[in-house]
Amino acid sequence: MGLGLHDEKGITLRGLEEARSSEAIFAEFYTSRLVGARLSAIEDLLGKKVRVLAREEVESGKAILEAASRSRVAFLVVGDPMAATTHVDLRLRARAAGIRTRVVAGVSILTTAAGALGLQAYKFGRTTTIPFPAPGFRPVSPLEAILANRRAGLHTLILLDLREDGTFHGPKEALRQLLDAAEAKGAPEFGPEALVAVLSRVGSPEERLVAGRVRELLHQDLGPPPHCFVALGALHFLEREALEAFAGLPQGV
Amino acid sequence: MGLGLHDEKGITLRGLEEARSSEAIFAEFYTSRLVGARLSAIEDLLGKKVRVLAREEVESGKAILEAASRSRVAFLVVGDPMAATTHVDLRLRARAAGIRTRVVAGVSILTTAAGALGLQAYKFGRTTTIPFPAPGFRPVSPLEAILANRRAGLHTLILLDLREDGTFHGPKEALRQLLDAAEAKGAPEFGPEALVAVLSRVGSPEERLVAGRVRELLHQDLGPPPHCFVALGALHFLEREALEAFAGLPQGV
Structure with a gap:
């Protein structure tokens, strides 16, 4: 799901709805970074804790795929999602594990x-x-x-x-x-x-x-x-x- | 201001705030069109009537520039704004008339x-x-x-x-x-x-x-x-x- 640019107000209403209705929320800020929003502002907006993953955690995909096999999970990235190869790879692995995924577009x-x-x-x-x-x-x-x-x-x-x-x-x-x-x-x-x-x-x-x-x-x-x-x-x-x-x-x- | 794709939920929180705090809202749906939202859904979301302009009204710019010379005005377009030459031209004319403008990005x-x-x-x-x-x-x-x-x-x-x-x-x-x-x-x-x-x-x-x-x-x-x-x-x-x-x-x- 794309967070858009700059701060937490770059998210779309669709993204907001999808994130709020997820049971767990992950994010990565290593392919890009929001300079106008602290993590706490995003968490306040979404009404949930956000677990920020390091590069190797996104690449291994373990935590996200495990959580997604049990419940509805959102994965936040800055800008428009799927621009990074790692995101496409993660989505392919989710599919191989029988997990349904949906891309929520963001401002790029x-x-x-x-x-x-x-x-x-x-x-x-x-x-x-x-x-x-x-x-x-x-x-x-x-x-x-x-x-x-x-x-x-x-x-x-x-x-x-x-x-x-x-x-x-x-x-x-x-x-x-x-x-x-x-x-x-x-x-x-x-x-x-x-x-x-x-x-x-x-x-x-x-x-x-x-x-x-x-x-x-x-x-x-x-x-x-x-x-x-x-x-x-x-x-x-x-x-x-x-x-x-x-x-x-x-x-x- | 960009409405994003498909329906009224494609707008960003920033776009929503800006539109709601405008005194008049215009829109055009001839460069692209939202198939998932009636105009009434957009108006309900923004809490205001939206005046939809035909191509020649956008090209002349008269109604928008007149309203914008008196008050805060939002102009909604599908997708990301400023992709159409007419939008850039309108913004340049607003500037020439001493009207401050700001682009609110959308999903493209x-x-x-x-x-x-x-x-x-x-x-x-x-x-x-x-x-x-x-x-x-x-x-x-x-x-x-x-x-x-x-x-x-x-x-x-x-x-x-x-x-x-x-x-x-x-x-x-x-x-x-x-x-x-x-x-x-x-x-x-x-x-x-x-x-x-x-x-x-x-x-x-x-x-x-x-x-x-x-x-x-x-x-x-x-x-x-x-x-x-x-x-x-x-x-x-x-x-x-x-x-x-x-x-x-x-x-x-």
Whole structure:
């Protein structure tokens, strides 16, 4: 079941009903995290204790599947459920164990980000995620997704990784990783002059949107986490106007 | 503000609060439509009358902008707001008139469809929409989106057009349009053997998912509208397993 974004008010009425009528409620906050709600606010809303599972508990699935074999169980995740492979895997194992499951949809960053910026949903190519940098680990897939989308005139939504302790990857560091990768690869299409829109706490009352050239954004206040950003493709005039109005894109860039 | 999918229970708690605290509520149901809720159910939930606008009233924006210049106004749309250009345009005009606006995100078909099928969100290329057929009007862009995505191994979410009177375009007719377009273009990558997953009332309690070859789906019961479908790209083994489990994809195809 999806909790939506930001705080406990992102849940749908359907989700609320389903959770309240469950006998046990589990949650995971390692694939994403609600920054606007303490666990106690969620528990107050649902009228029940919520058991938060660590990554290995979700992956093993033991506690949830055991509880679900006896009674009605809800499993809460941030955003829209089933985006993570682990969730699909868990649902498949429930089915193999003869447990009926139902997905309760939630608000997702994938569409909220486009809408907040006034970008057209059908002009997005594949989404990508930038992981934390690590010695000897320099994935090129995020840059490749951006380049392939750009060649087709499309935007790329870029998500940022999250550590299991709840630390969010920062947008400036991620932009620098992309610049380094583009330089190493010899791909001038993504350089300091590239147009990007950075979103902070999208969908929340504190939402902040900043659009401009990469080199400018590296020196601007991009708001508090969580962030995501969009590497912009070809802009329709209405998209440009929306970016100027709602994300401060400088005119004429 | 997004109403989510299917019925009045798809709204988020944030949306509910915002609508209830508005002095006037407008809605449009021509870009999409809730099949599981009468207008009276929405009005009961919100505790207020809702004024439903026709396409030209949304495009002119007159009634909404006038009301919004005097008081707090909510504008309800199905799914996630700002997916339609008209909504972005309306928001820009509100801003030009000095009216503060806020987007309240909703559940979107774009991510719900992927999650319901167990398909990985980052394996989708651009989304496309198939319009009703009309004499002399044979858009090739839906087929081109599918072909470009397939070449990159990606899935394509395909939405179906809606007439302003509320009639939904049917998935079988849309599949036939695609087959005709592929034959006319000489594109054997999308033919009767192509793998497709059709979704009926996704995100609702009546959700129905059917996956298989196009030629087989043309003779199967695909459930009641609204529909959308996914032209499948390269399948990860977990995606295949999920399609077999939840959408009846025959084994070994």
